[in-house]
Amino acid sequence: MMKVITGAWRAPAAWVGRSAVGTAAGMGRFGQFLAGIGHALTDVRTWGPALVAQMGRIGVASLPIALFIAAFTGIVLALQASYTFTGAIPKYFVGVLVGKTMLLELGPVLTGLALAGRVGANIAAELGTMRVTEQIDALETLGYDPLAHLVVPKVMAALIMFPVVVAFANAMGIVAAWATALNLLDMTTPEFVRGLRLFFVPFDVTYSLIKAASFGLAVATIGCFFGFTTWGGAQAVGRSTTQAVVLSSMVILVLDAFWAVTLL
Amino acid sequence: MSMSNEVRVGAVLIAGIVLVVVGTIWLQGWRIGREDQLVTAWFREVGQVQRGNPVKLRGVHIGRIEEISLDAGGSGVAVRMSIGSDVRMPEDPVVLLSMESLFGDWQAEIHSRARFPLYDYAVSPEPDGIPGYSLPDMSRLTAVADRIAENLAVITDRVDIAFTDETALNIREAIDNIQRVTGQLTALVEAQEQTVRDVAVGLETTTETLQQAALSASRTFSLIETAIADGQLASIVGNVDRLTAQIDTLSSALVLVSRDMGGVTESADSAFASLHAIVSALDRGEGTLGLLLQDTALYRDLALTSSLVQDLIRDFQRNPRRYINLRVF
Amino acid sequence: MSIVLDGVAKRFGTAVVLNGVSLEARDGETLAVIGASGVGKSVLLKSVVGLIRPDVGTIQVDGELVTELRRQDLYNLRRRVGYVFQFAALFDSMTVEENLAMGLSRVPGLSLAERRERVAESLRLVDLEGFGAQMPGELSGGQRKRVGLARAVAIRPKYLLYDEPTTGLDPVTKTVIDRLILRMREELGVTSVVVTHDMTSAYRIADRIAMLHAGRIRYLGTPDQIRASDDPVVRGFIDGRPELMQEPVT
Numbered sequence: 008m009m010k011v012i013t014g015a016w017r018a019p020a021a022w023v024g025r026s027a028v029g030t031a032a033g034m035g036r037f038g039q040f041l042a043g044i045g046h047a048l049t050d051v052r053t054w055g056p057a058l059v060a061q062m063g064r065i066g067v068a069s070l071p072i073a074l075f076i077a078a079f080t081g082i083v084l085a086l087q088a089s090y091t092f093t094g095a096i097p098k099y100f101v102g103v104l105v106g107k108t109m110l111l112e113l114g115p116v117l118t119g120l121a122l123a124g125r126v127g128a129n130i131a132a133e134l135g136t137m138r139v140t141e142q143i144d145a146l147e148t149l150g151y152d153p154l155a156h157l158v159v160p161k162v163m164a165a166l167i168m169f170p171v172v173v174a175f176a177n178a179m180g181i182v183a184a185w186a187t188a189l190n191l192l193d194m195t196t197p198e199f200v201r202g203l204r205l206f207f208v209p210f211d212v213t214y215s216l217i218k219a220a221s222f223g224l225a226v227a228t229i230g231c232f233f234g235f236t237t238w239g240g241a242q243a244v245g246r247s248t249t250q251a252v253v254l255s256s257m258v259i260l261v262l263d264a265f266w267a268v269t270l271l
Numbered sequence: 272m273s274m275s276n277e278v279r280v281g282a283v284l285i286a287g288i289v290l291v292v293v294g295t296i297w298l299q300g301w302r303i304g305r306e307d308q309l310v311t312a313w314f315r316e317v318g319q320v321q322r323g324n325p326v327k328l329r330g331v332h333i334g335r336i337e338e339i340s341l342d343a344g345g346s347g348v349a350v351r352m353s354i355g356s357d358v359r360m361p362e363d364p365v366v367l368l369s370m371e372s373l374f375g376d377w378q379a380e381i382h383s384r385a386r387f388p389l390y391d392y393a394v395s396p397e398p399d400g401i402p403g404y405s406l407p408d409m410s411r412l413t414a415v416a417d418r419i420a421e422n423l424a425v426i427t428d429r430v431d432i433a434f435t436d437e438t439a440l441n442i443r444e445a446i447d448n449i450q451r452v453t454g455q456l457t458a459l460v461e462a463q464e465q466t467v468r469d470v471a472v473g474l475e476t477t478t479e480t481l482q483q484a485a486l487s488a489s490r491t492f493s494l495i496e497t498a499i500a501d502g503q504l505a506s507i508v509g510n511v512d513r514l515t516a517q518i519d520t521l522s523s524a525l526v527l528v529s530r531d532m533g534g535v536t537e538s539a540d541s542a543f544a545s546l547h548a549i550v551s552a553l554d555r556g557e558g559t560l561g562l563l564l565q566d567t568a569l570y571r572d573l574a575l576t577s578s579l580v581q582d583l584i585r586d587f588q589r590n591p592r593r594y595i596n597l598r599v600f
Numbered sequence: 601m602s603i604v605l606d607g608v609a610k611r612f613g614t615a616v617v618l619n620g621v622s623l624e625a626r627d628g629e630t631l632a633v634i635g636a637s638g639v640g641k642s643v644l645l646k647s648v649v650g651l652i653r654p655d656v657g658t659i660q661v662d663g664e665l666v667t668e669l670r671r672q673d674l675y676n677l678r679r680r681v682g683y684v685f686q687f688a689a690l691f692d693s694m695t696v697e698e699n700l701a702m703g704l705s706r707v708p709g710l711s712l713a714e715r716r717e718r719v720a721e722s723l724r725l726v727d728l729e730g731f732g733a734q735m736p737g738e739l740s741g742g743q744r745k746r747v748g749l750a751r752a753v754a755i756r757p758k759y760l761l762y763d764e765p766t767t768g769l770d771p772v773t774k775t776v777i778d779r780l781i782l783r784m785r786e787e788l789g790v791t792s793v794v795v796t797h798d799m800t801s802a803y804r805i806a807d808r809i810a811m812l813h814a815g816r817i818r819y820l821g822t823p824d825q826i827r828a829s830d831d832p833v834v835r836g837f838i839d840g841r842p843e844l845m846q847e848p849v850t
């Protein structure tokens with residue numbers, strides 16, 4: 008059977024085989040990692056005390072960048088909406104577009120991507136460095152479960168704080184668009200607010216927050232996984248960091264589509 | 272250091288939760304602390320109405336649509352609306368669903384039945400349910416009107432080309448006048464949409480007159496159609512004459528509709544009068560209307576226009592109010 | 601109680617690092633493990649505390665089978681084992697004191713005052729009084745190494761595993777550390793495994809010395825025996841003559 012694969016086809020076949028085995032092994036390790044996290048979740052006494060600090064680092068410290076991005080997103084949304092709607096469509100539709108787009112898509116996704124860079128890289132680099140300098144081993148020898156001590160607080164913090172940050176980002180984006188509408192588009196507050204409220208349903212907010220929480224979970228777990236499984240030196244830490252950011256950005260977009268398919 | 276971090280995280284967390292809760296309530300239109308009453312209206316169908324659309328009384332926003340559900344029997348739709356508890360319902364209330372603007376946002380308006388007695392309201396299966404009627408979607412009407420306007424434009428162009436002598440110049444001038452008047456009418460209707468809405472009651476009383484006028488107009492158009500098909504120039508001339516008379520009737524009906532349109536209809540009158548003069552001139556053998564008949568393409572357009580006008584008139588009869596709201600081509 | 605390795609083998613990918621290592625550190629004994637760089641000494645030491653899981657073989661510490669232990673029991677066992685890392689592995693986000701306290705907070709029944717006392721005492725042992733508030737990044741390599749050692753002994757373990765505790769230290773500090781290792785055995789009856797390159801140190805502290813070579817224990821004996829050994833590999837290593845270590849292909 009194997010003799011069929013000969014000559015020029017051997018190298019590509021081997022490559023495909025190796026990649027498949029590598030991917031499967033990676034997924035297996037990731038599954039094990041997740042199972043470990045699940046187990047460590049029960050150890051609240053260990054991860055509980057570290058949670059607040061991580062919430063500060065992952066959530067509160069991410070607010071400035073998230074708000075900055077959201078503000079400019081809001082401004083651009085308002086301007087482009089009014090540009091697209093020239094003449095034919097009433098102005099208050101700027102409010103409709105800003106509200107819906109910000110809540111359903113741009114608020115969570117842009118914040119998610121920004122935090123994939125900021126938080127994901129930070130986590131992967133930190134854990135990666137701790138791994139290559141044997142700090143994680145040291146933790147284990149001192150009787151700590153590093154998953155409970157290092158990983159779970161970060162994952163929980165991201166799960167809790169991403170929705171909070173996204174809530175602020177949504178509000179910021181809408182306020183910025185509002186200010187833009189008033190100052191640059193000659194709209195009035197009642198017009199803009201009318202558009203905002205026109206098609207609003209509370210589920211929009213729920214959807215936004217569900218997305219944000221799933222992004223937080225993805226970014227933190229992926230960051231932790233790559234950091235945790237780093238082996239080597241500084242270069243390996245760099246590689247893990249890059250992989251964590253790239254993969255979590257991709258997963259964010261996939262999740263984005265997934266929620267759109269399942270929840271909308 | 273660690274304490275201040277805890278305080279910061281706590282503050283952000285609380286602020287975030289408050290933001291989400293308050294923001295959601297605000298976006299829903301601040302309905303907290305306001306006592307609401309729930310009323311249900313019944314419809315045969317509800318068009319594009321959605322949850323959250325506004326409920327209005329005399330043009331004032333008094334609540335929103337909370338729930339739309341098919342009646343168990345499937346014969347009707349129940350629309351539940353929450354409105355301020357201090358709102359007093361009018362005598363014998365009815366609910367009309369209509370478009371709030373041209374862009375798909377609908378509204379529910381509460382009226383007294385005496386105001387719009389003609390609509391075919393659904394009967395509520397519950398004793399305290401309100402009868403309702405959903406106004407038809409305007410988009411179909413708009414499409415027809417647009418096509419007619421287009422065809423008319425083509426015909427006017429062709430007529431412009433077909434006549435080269437003095438009569439033609441006169442006709443062109445008359446057509447220009449009609450175009451101008453049409454433009455003015457359109458502009459007026461757009462500018463005066465609210466006024467026209469207000470006089471909708473007046474319109475109800477004149478509907479009958481309009482219907483008669485429209486019927487005559489429809490007869491006239493079909494006469495034009497047969498005349499052209501038969502190639503009978505003389506009868507065309509006669510029919511155009513009668514058409515002009517019918518248009519005069521129509522325009523006087525419009526005068527009834529709105530005082531504000533008086534000025535414009537006056538100029539319309541003069542435009543139609545000059546058209547009338549031209550037709551008389553044609554009657555005396557001046558000019559070459561035969562040219563019009565040699566152009567089969569023009570004939571087709573005319574025939575098509577005529578049938579479109581009939582369509583429009585039928586719609587017009589059914590929903591005179593929407594039609595006047597929309598545009599005069 | 602003792603540390604017993606039986607037939608331990610470990611490979612990473614295709615590289616065989618350990619290939620059937622059997623070794624015992626008897627109760628109260630200090631066993632030195634010597635061997636060339638990259639031969640797998642750190643891997644061996646990490647296997648003892650379950651940081652690396654061998655592919656084959658069993659490891660027994662304090663009567664418990666490390667290779668079979670459930671997660672929780674493994675963590676309990678680790679509280680009885682101090683580990684001195686080759687590159688100190690200090691938590692660089694914590695001060696020296698906090699580093700030391702990390703292990704202590706896992707020891708049941710210690711009051712806060714007792715913990716402070718332990719931290720201070722352990723720092724004194726390695727001559728680093730007054731460095732408690734420093735961050736690891738502010739210390740020299742040798743100082744960090746001593747903090748790592750202090751952190752391992754602070755929990756008063758029954759077993760101590762040292763991964764090259766004296767490498768990179770000046771001769772005086774080296775002697776201080778060697779004395780500390782001896783003291784741990786004498787005063788606390790600790791059983792130790794010391795991985796080292798440094799023969800002077802090995803002769804000074806070890807009851808027995810094992811040499812790891814090509815994935816196996818090449819030689820095991822007292823310092824006097826190993827000094828007198830005529831095994832070419834052992835001689836080559838001790839005398840620093842690599843040419844002796846090239847074994848003829850058999």
Ligand SMILES: Nc1ncnc2c1ncn2[C@@H]1O[C@H](COP(=O)(O)OP(=O)(O)OP(=O)(O)O)[C@@H](O)[C@H]1O
Nearest residue numbers: 238612617635636637638639640641642643644686
């Ligand atoms: N987690 C790991 N994954 C892959 N290879 C590893 C891993 N840990 C160790 N190795 C490999 O095992 C071999 C032995 O490494 P080890 O650190 O035990 O050497 P050593 O004897 O301690 O050397 P040194 O005296 O320089 O510290 C090395 O080739 C190393 O690359």
Ligand SMILES: [Mg+2]
Nearest residue numbers: 641642686763
């Ligand atoms: Mg080593």
